[in-house]
Amino acid sequence: MLSVLMRTAGKFTTIRRAYYRVKQVGGLIRGQSDEGEILRRLVTESSAPKTFVEFGFHPIEFNCASLVSDHRGLLIDASERQTSDARALLPKSIRVERRFLDLQNLDLIRDAFPAIGVLSIDIDGNDYWFLEALIGLRPSVISIEYNASFLLQPITVPYDASFDRNAKHASGWYHGASLPALTKLARAHGYGLAAVSEGGMNAFFTRSGNLDPEDAWRPNVLRDAWSGTSATEQWQTVKDLLYVPV
Numbered sequence: 019m020l021s022v023l024m025r026t027a028g029k030f031t032t033i034r035r036a037y038y039r040v041k042q043v044g045g046l047i048r049g050q051s052d053e054g055e056i057l058r059r060l061v062t063e064s065s066a067p068k069t070f071v072e073f074g075f076h077p078i079e080f081n082c083a084s085l086v087s088d089h090r091g092l093l094i095d096a097s098e099r100q101t102s103d104a105r106a107l108l109p110k111s112i113r114v115e116r117r118f119l120d121l122q123n124l125d126l127i128r129d130a131f132p133a134i135g136v137l138s139i140d141i142d143g144n145d146y147w148f149l150e151a152l153i154g155l156r157p158s159v160i161s162i163e164y165n166a167s168f169l170l171q172p173i174t175v176p177y178d179a180s181f182d183r184n185a186k187h188a189s190g191w192y193h194g195a196s197l198p199a200l201t202k203l204a205r206a207h208g209y210g211l212a213a214v215s216e217g218g219m220n221a222f223f224t225r226s227g228n229l230d231p232e233d234a235w236r237p238n239v240l241r242d243a244w245s246g247t248s249a250t251e252q253w254q255t256v257k258d259l260l261y262v263p264v
Contacts, residue, residue, distance in 0.1 A: 051217030054084030064224050066135035066158030071127050074141035077103040081138045081161050092130045120179040121151055143181035146174035146195035153207045160223040166238040167252035168196035173261040192256045197221055199264045201231040
């Protein structure tokens, strides 16, 4: 029975990776929205080193996908399947590590490159706290998911080393930090808001960014569509949970 299961799993893996390669050949490995185009522009404007670190990724959908062809990169995720698929799919210039990150094991990132061009954080949990811990590395460009369900409240969820958004609340909307909270943290370290993705999921910070988060904020298009709710309705669902004002 075990050998049959292993052969079946192997077939699924082969089919899945073949599908991924078709997407790769078709130039369809990208971010959730226009993240790739934004990063390309900001990397050029910032004269950023050709390196990136991204944690929280899918093999055919991650923010730094547009940089793979001419950058060295480090991709980190806790999923065995996603990291093994990425190793099979991506060039050797992209290092892939399986790791569940917490504030005690970030040396993997600190030691990755002498200088980081792009730091991308998308983990649906402790995003704010990881940025706070890593912003001292002085990446040229920061890409980080913001939680549009928190509207313009300057808040983040409390740090929890084992954060799981689906365990925290059935909606899955309780995670990360708001756009104003992330902007305030970035400003304290010399960065400004430079862009927000069209899909209302990711914010981008550079040393020359000067956008107002209240003007730049967008709802999470995918979340609104699949849930049939608005960001205001989402906030009403999670507003009474525990938050850290920043």
